[in-house]
């Protein structure tokens with residue numbers, strides 16, 4: 326007899342170690358939205374009353390919850406998206422039997438406050454610190470392998486930017502299957518270890534919330550002699566730097582906290598990876614758009630800011646802006 330495991334879904338990266346320790350399945354709603362029938366999820370959300378002029382990621386999260394009806398949804402109420410408060414009300418109204426929990430990343434980065442949030446989550450899922458620490462140890466090994474792929478991809482050709490982006494972003498729930506995810510990571514390590522060294526293509530990075538534009542990386546890599554070797558937010562989600570405890574791991578997670586730490590890391594990565602330009606992605610109707618002007622001012626390389634709204638390919642106007650930017654970058658460096 327097969328046991329049906331409980332699904333614990335979430336609106337952004339949260340300590341999934343606790344969910345695995347409880348024997349439940351972590352589900353990053355964003356990943357299901359962008360890899361599934363995105364148009365249907367948006368349509369469902371609008372039919373349930375989410376206004377049209379709302380960020381598509383929020384509509385997608387609502388639509389996926391409506392479609393899959395997880396046992397529990399964890400909404401990050403501090404450190405992520407202000408829309409999540411309103412989303413929680415929608416969940417409570419439409420799905421009264423679903424468990425809806427909040428999770429906060431304390432903005433002052435107080436370790437005790439974060440431990441309190443973790444303890445609340447552990448109590449809810451009925452797991453002990455010891456059980457969670459055992460899972461952390463196991464996931465640390467996988468995160469280290471991911472670090473290897475991430476760095477091999479910069480130095481070797483053989484893995485597209487899009488493939489790297491998908492591998493990193495899906496680490497927020499490891500595609501709900503640790504074994505198949507790890508096998509995929511192992512395959513990339515083997516492939517990249519023997520792949521030719523990059524002989525000097527123009528290297529770019531992408532920052533900002535994960536792009537909703539399906540072909541952004543492919544478009545750049547196929548039309549220009551360039552490679553995307555760094556995904557800022559996705560590599561932050563993947564938590565590839567070792568941390569001794571779960572609290573320190575989630576305090577090193579930069580996305581929920583202030584911008585300047587992210588900028589410092591971006592400039593360090595730009596230097597280490599030999600990146601000559603960055604593309605900063607912003608989402609329509611997102612409060613994080615306010616950060617874009619600072620990113621443009623404070624990064625050490627030229628930055629092109631691109632905005633997307635609905636899931637789908639890059640539109641013609643954006644393509645022209647990318648072409649103009651890339652001609653300037655490649656012309657200056659080739």
Ligand code: SF4
Pocket residue numbers: 380381382383405406407408534608610611612613
């Ligand atoms: S893109 Fe912005 S508005 Fe949309 S879910 Fe993310 S943080 Fe919220």
